Amino acid sequence: MVITSQKKHEEILKYLSSSKKIFIVGCGACATVCKTGGEEEVWQMEEFLSKNNKEITGDVVIDEVCHLLLTRRAFREHKEEIEKADTVLVMACGTGIQAVVASTSKKVYPVLDTLFIGVTKHIYEFQEWCNTCGECLLSETNGICPIARCPKHMLNGPCGGVVDGKCEIDPELDCPWILIYKRNKESLKKIHLPRDNSKRARPGILSLRGVR
Amino acid sequence: MNKLKQALENQKFVFTTEIYPPKGTDTTKFLRMAQIVKRSVTAVNVTDNQRALVKLSSIAGCLLLRKQGIEPVYQITTRDRNRIAIQSELMGAYALGIRNILAITGDHTLLGDCPEAKPVYDLDSVQLLYLISKLNSGFDINEHPLQGKTDFFYGAVVNPEASDLEPELIKFEKKIKCGAQFFQTQIIWDIDKFKKFMKYASKFNVKILAGIIIISSSKVINLMNKKVPGIKIPDSIIRRIEKSSDPVKEGVKIASEQIKELQGVCDGAHIITVGKEDLTPQVIEMSR
Ligand code: SF4
Numbered sequence: 165m166v167i168t169s170q171k172k173h174e175e176i177l178k179y180l181s182s183s184k185k186i187f188i189v190g191c192g193a194c195a196t197v198c199k200t201g202g203e204e205e206v207w208q209m210e211e212f213l214s215k216n217n218k219e220i221t222g223d224v225v226i227d228e229v230c231h232l233l234l235t236r237r238a239f240r241e242h243k244e245e246i247e248k249a250d251t252v253l254v255m256a257c258g259t260g261i262q263a264v265v266a267s268t269s270k271k272v273y274p275v276l277d278t279l280f281i282g283v284t285k286h287i288y289e290f291q292e293w294c295n296t297c298g299e300c301l302l303s304e305t306n307g308i309c310p311i312a313r314c315p316k317h318m319l320n321g322p323c324g325g326v327v328d329g330k331c332e333i334d335p336e337l338d339c340p341w342i343l344i345y346k347r348n349k350e351s352l353k354k355i356h357l358p359r360d361n362s363k364r365a366r367p368g369i370l371s372l373r374g375v376r
Numbered sequence: 377m378n379k380l381k382q383a384l385e386n387q388k389f390v391f392t393t394e395i396y397p398p399k400g401t402d403t404t405k406f407l408r409m410a411q412i413v414k415r416s417v418t419a420v421n422v423t424d425n426q427r428a429l430v431k432l433s434s435i436a437g438c439l440l441l442r443k444q445g446i447e448p449v450y451q452i453t454t455r456d457r458n459r460i461a462i463q464s465e466l467m468g469a470y471a472l473g474i475r476n477i478l479a480i481t482g483d484h485t486l487l488g489d490c491p492e493a494k495p496v497y498d499l500d501s502v503q504l505l506y507l508i509s510k511l512n513s514g515f516d517i518n519e520h521p522l523q524g525k526t527d528f529f530y531g532a533v534v535n536p537e538a539s540d541l542e543p544e545l546i547k548f549e550k551k552i553k554c555g556a557q558f559f560q561t562q563i564i565w566d567i568d569k570f571k572k573f574m575k576y577a578s579k580f581n582v583k584i585l586a587g588i589i590i591i592s593s594s595k596v597i598n599l600m601n602k603k604v605p606g607i608k609i610p611d612s613i614i615r616r617i618e619k620s621s622d623p624v625k626e627g628v629k630i631a632s633e634q635i636k637e638l639q640g641v642c643d644g645a646h647i648i649t650v651g652k653e654d655l656t657p658q659v660i661e662m663s664r
């Protein structure tokens with residue numbers, strides 16, 4: 165899931181300073197689970213903006229804003245309300261925001277900061293366990309990712325800063341290398357040569373068209 | 377000629393120390409400290425933006441030392457440079473006459489005075505050692521031949537008192553497999569533990585210099601315990617310093633006592649002073 169958090173409301177008001185009529189887009193997927201852009205948060209945002217003298221022309225919570233076809237369809241269905249607005253405010257991740265930009269020529273502004281792809285550890289508690297490196301090495305690290313879970317992306321064992329299994333930059337974080345070691349120490353012994361970063365050096369594109 | 381390598385091969389007990397480049401361009405204090413330690417130690421490490429603090433570059437510091445007739449150990453971290461920059465920098469260092477390298481990953485940017493910086497970590501310390509072994513054999517990291525190879529004497533860090541010791545030792549062995557020829561350890565407190573480590577480490581053909589810190593005040597204790605990842609000064613030492621009427625003298629005494637105990641155990645000592653380099657000659661003198 166894509167983990168997001170809401171920007172400070174003052175910041176949002178700042179870039180809405182010249183906007184008067186606003187249409188709001190929420191997301192029924194990740195942002196709903198994160199409590200940052202679901203039905204409830206869209207409604208709260210409307211209330212907040214109305215209090216700050218903005219007119220809300222309408223809103224929609226799209227199943228997945230990042231799905232361009234769904235977003236375009238929703239924009240056709242809400243054409244009139246969007247026409248009346250001067251600004252579209254999006255309560256979805258960065259991909260979702262840009263899917264909206266690709267669906268309208270109106271001014272589009274974000275409400276959320278997009279943080280990472282995460283697991284839900286507890287309700288409303290998320291952690292980054294994968295950072296989409298492009299070449300998964302979990303088969304060699306007992307299924308625990310040192311690239312996403314170590315701030316230094318160490319590939320050959322813990323750095324000198326680890327103390328009692330915790331990371332030097334945040335004692336809340338488990339050092340992945342100690343977790344890997346505890347599962348099976350053999351996997352610490354392999355020397356991992358420098359990774360091939362060319363796989364992630366340009367924006368990702370994947371087409372399954374020829375396959376399907 | 378490589379003084380450090382020769383000394384480690386021929387002498388019983390070798391001393392190294394480290395000095396920190398200034399924040400800024402005034403190298404007066406840096407050079408004064410270098411002059412003070414010059415006759416007491418075989419080589420002097422120059423730190424690479426230690427603790428992720430913005431400082432004058434390590435390579436420039438090394439060159440300044442060389443001009444004074446002091447043999448530098450060029451510390452290089454993987455925090456601030458990708459593998460292109462590191463290779464380029466290492467070839468440059470070699471061409472400028474720098475012969476010793478200490479390869480480290482480096483404290484995280486978030487712990488320093490420029491936490492907004494983008495951390496690089498394209499390589500880790502093991503991979504950095506691998507890269508140096510490549511340059512030494514006349515190739516870049518992708519096997520392209522070099523016009524003139526390097527011949528670095530290169531080492532790394534090990535922590536015999538790591539709280540998670542076995543993973544640390546597995547990594548130590550990987551560093552040796554990637555060519556590390558010497559180790560400067562993290563600060564040693566528990567001599568018995570260290571002796572055990574040496575018994576294990578003597579299986580390998582590497583030189584070990586034990587890290588010894590000179591504590592000159594409670595301020596240093598605080599700094600080390602709070603700011604330096606993985607460092608914990610034991611309470612017994614803290615009490616000795618705090619109770620003493622002359623903490624500097626006490627710190628010098630503690631360090632020299634430790635060094636005495638290490639004679640015959642390892643290949644030398646690497647003295648860490650946290651900015652009090654002027655105490656180094658005294659400590660070495662007292663430990664003889
Ligand atoms: S190695 Fe880590 S970052 Fe890369 S794909 Fe696998 S889990 Fe994700």
Ligand code: SF4
Binds near residue numbers: 325331
């Ligand atoms: S303590 Fe572990 S997780 Fe933290 S930076 Fe070091 S190796 Fe990475």
